[in-house]
Amino acid sequence: MDSNKKMDRRQLVTLLGGLAGAGAAAHLFASTEKSAAAAGASGMQQTPWPYKPLDPDAVAQRAYESYLKGHCMYGSFEAIVGTVADQLGGPYKDFPYAMFKYGAGGVNGWATLCGSLNGSVAAIQLLSPNPNPLIDNLMAWYEVAPLPNFYPKGAKFPEVRSMAGTPLCHESIAHWCKKAEKKSYSPERVERCGTLTASVARQAVVLLNEQAAGKTMEVFGLSKQAQGCSGCHEKGGMVENIRAKMECGECHTAEVKSGHGK
């Protein structure tokens, strides 16, 4: 699938304010988390942690360097939360960041959820008083944005951007390999996942900063194709057998080609 078709599917997040109906907006914002403060937690256990706007580029550079130490999920989480912890000091600096090495390659090479997303949304949940719209923004952006869009110091290969199509590791890698004409075990792909980690961590900080500045997060609209799937498979549909915001047709190509459901 070429880039133009992908852009038709789900428009970039910043363009989406007018596309989502009131129902979608209500759905996204309804599940706003109550902070742990309300539950009587204290210190480091109290969420969200205090957050002041960060420098997105500095966090992105740190994410690239952390990726080289502990892969994608560790890289994005350590860069965002580690920067906050450096500011807060005390027990905040004692967080066991190494636990997030598990997210490498979509969980220890299983190629499920992209680790740069897994780490970034964990950071968002830890740092935001209302994480859900930020998470939805970041996930939707990841599906359609040409990435990586941040190239850190130390990166040595030419910039090649591709659209992931879904938040899943193997889709993201396969699309990039095709665009770059490189193999999945090549040094170029290894570096690309580092620059991707930097790019996703950077975008998470942009969103956290916007929220901290009082900007209302825009919601995203499902693609027309996914809306068609949801009509039967989501809540209230004839089948109602899933709960999903992810793009459908990237994997379920047979159904798309056959005109299933039309």
Add this chain to the structure above:
Amino acid sequence: MDSNKKMDRRQLVTLLGGLAGAGAAAHLFASTEKSAAAAGASGMQQTPWPYKPLDPDAVAQRAYESYLKGHCMYGSFEAIVGTVADQLGGPYKDFPYAMFKYGAGGVNGWATLCGSLNGSVAAIQLLSPNPNPLIDNLMAWYEVAPLPNFYPKGAKFPEVRSMAGTPLCHESIAHWCKKAEKKSYSPERVERCGTLTASVARQAVVLLNEQAAGKTMEVFGLSKQAQGCSGCHEKGGMVENIRAKMECGECHTAEVKSGHGK
């Protein structure tokens, strides 16, 4: 796809010792994590945290109850790590568990990685001196085991077990809905994801206990179908555009039906 065909695809983990070749075993064990202790970390930041065998059923019951408070990822992680933290005391009890609410419904409803897995593998990475084989065991088991297989006190609906097919949320839910003849937004499905959270957390503890007792983890073999895909798409293959251990044919049905690659 019926249950018998699924069992043909990837045999249960406990049967798999003899199926994986030396190459696969080397691949699984090669990326064993160096503990953060070696890097000079101390206290709560030092991983793995001290681990003594836990009662799998007690953790499972706690996971179900935590699921009711913070959904699937929070439920599995809080039950396993919270039980360890209760034993260790001190700063270990200060961990910000609420951050794992993001994993609900495959990350805030996106239906990617099952949250009960996301939380359980995070716990494994935090608690195990050699997490990779445990994570691979748990992920492979989740794909093919009839689940939920633990029904906690407080659960009220009839037991219905299904095979997820992949580690992804929407696949897991869709298969269960078909087997149970229930909808994805039904109270039965909501309870099922709680009993699933209990079941997956329980299995993670079983694996952690086996490792603590010195038992060598068995590796798993890819299904014949996935081996066929990997022959071209994985390392050294003609295409080499992915890195994955996940089952392929569950989603890429068009390729399977068309005999793609044969």
